[in-house]
Amino acid sequence: MHGRKKIVWRCISRLHKKDTEINCPARTVTEADLYAVVVQAINEVCAKQEFYIPQLKANIEKMLGDDNSGPVVELNRQIGELEKQILQRTRAKQECDDLEQEVLRMREEKCQLQLEDDTKERILQKIIELEKRSQRSEGRSRSTKRPWSGN
Numbered sequence: 001m002h003g004r005k006k007i008v009w010r011c012i013s014r015l016h017k018k019d020t021e022i023n024c025p026a027r028t029v030t031e032a033d034l035y036a037v038v039v040q041a042i043n044e045v046c047a048k049q050e051f052y053i054p055q056l057k058a059n060i061e062k063m064l065g066d067d068n069s070g071p072v073v074e075l076n077r078q079i080g081e082l083e084k085q086i087l088q089r090t091r092a093k094q095e096c097d098d099l100e101q102e103v104l105r106m107r108e109e110k111c112q113l114q115l116e117d118d119t120k121e122r123i124l125q126k127i128i129e130l131e132k133r134s135q136r137s138e139g140r141s142r143s144t145k146r147p148w149s150g151n
Contacts, residue, residue, distance in 0.1 A: 007031040049134045057127050064120045068113035075110045079103055 009029045013022040045052045082103050089096040 009034055049137070053131060053134050057131070060123065060127060064123060067117050067120065069117075072110055072113050075106050075113070079106050079110075082106070 007030070009031065011022070011024040011027040011029075013024040013027060082099050086096045086099045086103070089099065
């Protein structure tokens with residue numbers, strides 16, 4: 001096998017032996033071994049969906065956390081206040097560039113929060129779709145299911 005190249009995955013402990021206290025027994029794993037373990041894990045999840053899917057859903061929902069409606073409402077309030085101040089300064093023929101820049105910054109922050117909420121909503125919709133597929137596939141017999149193959 002000497003002189004032949006093969007793809008391997010290395011544990012961080014092998015690369016940073018002095019910087020980490022990790023004692024990894026398998027510091028180098030061939031890609032073929034890693035592939036086999038991943039396929040085995042996917043097959044196990046497919047075979048035991050009733051256990052894994054609810055846990056996966058709970059983990060994803062926990063990670064996504066709450067929506068940003070509270071901060072968005074607060075930003076809208078602050079933007080409204082700043083716009084009133086801009087109007088007052090404009091009527092008094094005073095400079096208001098600083099307030100305008102702050103309004104622009106707050107609007108950008110509001111857009112980012114709304115984009116995060118949209119992304120979270122799309123992820124939750126995907127979870128619902130996966131649950132529906134899982135429920136439909138539970139109706140079929142296990143012999144008709146096709147787990148991932150190692151080929």
